[in-house]
Amino acid sequence: MTTPNHKIRLVMELRRAGVVDTRILSAMERTPREVFCPPQFLDRAYEDTALPIAHGQTLSQPTVVGLMTQAIDPGPRHKVLEVGTGSGYQGAVLSLLCRRLYTIERHRPLLQDAEQRFRDLRLANVVTRHGDGWKGWPEQAPFDRIIVTAAPGDVPGALVDQLAEGGILVVPVGREKRSQSLVRVRKTASGTETEELAAVRFVPMLTGVPTYATDDVVPDGSQRNRA
Numbered sequence: 001m002t003t004p005n006h007k008i009r010l011v012m013e014l015r016r017a018g019v020v021d022t023r024i025l026s027a028m029e030r031t032p033r034e035v036f037c038p039p040q041f042l043d044r045a046y047e048d049t050a051l052p053i054a055h056g057q058t059l060s061q062p063t064v065v066g067l068m069t070q071a072i073d074p075g076p077r078h079k080v081l082e083v084g085t086g087s088g089y090q091g092a093v094l095s096l097l098c099r100r101l102y103t104i105e106r107h108r109p110l111l112q113d114a115e116q117r118f119r120d121l122r123l124a125n126v127v128t129r130h131g132d133g134w135k136g137w138p139e140q141a142p143f144d145r146i147i148v149t150a151a152p153g154d155v156p157g158a159l160v161d162q163l164a165e166g167g168i169l170v171v172p173v174g175r176e177k178r179s180q181s182l183v184r185v186r187k188t189a190s191g192t193e194t195e196e197l198a199a200v201r202f203v204p205m206l207t208g209v210p211t212y213a214t215d216d217v218v219p220d221g222s223q224r225n226r227a
């Protein structure tokens, strides 16, 4: 089977951006980004750009997904937590590189769409949860790797607590979109080591779970998708 041109171009862009890990390049080549794309942006599925999805959220930019994935250095035995499932694209890439992916999303309709995509792609090692990622997933802790795809003002303490010793957490930190940096936290026997990796732009990490009192009102006046 030959690889289509748009995928070859994407892999070249990933390499140029500094994604050199061949396992990650291969996982991204095998993940069909068009599946995660809103229909009106299908022709842009392989552009290196973030795309809008429902509820004011975004499908992350491929080079950012590549660099964040590389930053957590996932391995085939790792239990990984993702906060901010969104479209499911970052999660799908990760699921090909780890033992099991646990992913949390606060918007139920986004999560339901992502769950359908995980089923369609037969990604059987993905476990999902509707909820507030600030709390992490204590029942499944500790995690070898944690990736956050929305930006909190500070590194969430509960997530550091749920990191295994030797574990790595990657999170875009900063309330202002213009001044966020990607932070990597490593947990060691004696504490944590934190480093700043790059400037990034993510949607904010919000608190709690929305109830759709205003944005999902159906014509008869009742509400659907109530969380």
Ligand code: SAH
Residues within 6 Å of the ligand: 057, 058, 059, 060, 083, 084, 085, 086, 087, 088, 089, 090, 091, 104, 105, 106, 107, 110, 131, 132, 133, 134, 149, 150, 203, 204, 205, 206, 207, 208
């Ligand atoms: N990884 C996604 C990126 C989605 S954008 C992708 O590849 O498409 C970030 C997502 O984080 C949004 O869907 C947003 O609803 C979610 N989010 C923001 N704050 C959250 C929180 N506290 N808990 C869980 N999800 C959260």
